[in-house]
Amino acid sequence: GESVGLHLPTLSVQEGDNSIINCAYSNSASDYFIWYKQESGKGPQFIIDIRSNMDKRQGQRVTVLLNKTVKHLSLQIAATQPGDSAVYFCAECSNTDKLIFGTGTRLQVFP
Amino acid sequence: DTAVSQTPKYLVTQMGNDKSIKCEQNLGHDTMYWYKQDSKKFLKIMFSYNNKELIINETVPNRFSPKSPDKAHLNLHINSLELGDSAVYFCASSPGQGREQYFGPGTRLTVT
Numbered sequence: 265g266e267s268v269g270l271h272l273p274t275l276s277v278q279e280g281d282n283s284i285i286n287c288a289y290s291n292s293a294s295d296y297f298i299w300y301k302q303e304s305g306k307g308p309q310f311i312i313d314i315r316s317n318m319d320k321r322q323g324q325r326v327t328v329l330l331n332k333t334v335k336h337l338s339l340q341i342a343a344t345q346p347g348d349s350a351v352y353f354c355a356e357c358s359n360t361d362k363l364i365f366g367t368g369t370r371l372q373v374f375p
Numbered sequence: 376d377t378a379v380s381q382t383p384k385y386l387v388t389q390m391g392n393d394k395s396i397k398c399e400q401n402l403g404h405d406t407m408y409w410y411k412q413d414s415k416k417f418l419k420i421m422f423s424y425n426n427k428e429l430i431i432n433e434t435v436p437n438r439f440s441p442k443s444p445d446k447a448h449l450n451l452h453i454n455s456l457e458l459g460d461s462a463v464y465f466c467a468s469s470p471g472q473g474r475e476q477y478f479g480p481g482t483r484l485t486v487t
Contacts, residue, residue: 296473307379307465307478308418351416361406361472362431365418 276372283341285369287354292335294356298363299328299339303350311339311352341371349373378402379479381466387485388456396451396482398466406430407449408467408476409441418465424449425472456486 277283289297295316300308314321314328314337321328327340337354351370355363379400388394400407408431409421423431427443438454449466466479 298475300478302416305481307467307480310475310477313475353418357473359473360431361423362420362433363476364420368416 273367274370274372276374277344279344279346279373279375281344283339283344283348283371283373285339285341285352285354285371287337287339287366289335289337289354289356289364289366291356291358291364292332293358294364295359296357297328297330297337298355298357299326299337300353300355300365301348301350302353302368308353344371344373346373346375379466379468379477381464381479381482383482384480385483385485387487389487390456390458392456393452393454394456394484395453396464396466396484398449398451398479400447400466400468400477400479402468402470402477404468404470404477405446406469406471407443407446408469409449409451410465410467410478412463412465412481414462422449422451430472453484456484458486460484461486 298313299311302308312323312328319330325342329338351368353368354366382397406425408423412418421435422441424443440452442450463481463483465481467476469476
């Protein structure tokens with residue numbers, strides 16, 4: 265079946281360092297990908313998205329990279345701050361409009 | 376000015392009861408969704424509606440019935456609640472298929 269997975273369940277970084285969260289997806293037909301941030305007790309918050317016709321997209325302090333050859337997605341956070349501490353999910357979408365979520369990576373930022 | 380809102384935020388009830396969770400979005404979006412997040416944080420879609428019409432219905436027990444009175448609302452009714460229904464339920468909305476989805480704050484359902 266379709267699945268989206270993450271390599272690291274927990275990532276610990278020092279404040280000011282860059283963070284990289286990885287995600288593998290299995291459905292080669294997926295053409296739209298989203299990264300979400302979920303803080304404790306809150307709903308997932310949209311961070312950035314990318315379509316399959318692109319391999320890189322940048323936002324404010326965040327960059328998403330898409331490698332369709334190996335079906336890999338990553339989220340890079342520059343100058344990680346304590347407020348970035350959360351669980352991060354990647355999600356893939358095909359023409360069914362169904363978002364398939366990964367298992368999530370917990371990002372812990374230490375001072 | 377909340378975009379996607381859900382009520383209640385917490386719901387504690389006994390097995391066998393029937394309960395409803397309400398969702399409203401003021402974003403003018405055409406598509407709304409219900410997701411279930413289990414204790415391991417795994418998020419899985421349950422239903423989606425586009426302009427009050429059911430589009431996605433995952434393998435969810437018949438005890439779960441979504442109702443969309445208009446395109447700004449998508450409520451979730453659950454009959455004969457079971458212990459395994461305990462989870463956080465999220466409503467979401469989207470401007471359309473293949474677009475970003477915006478999530479509500481969640482409803483934590485605890486069945487005892």
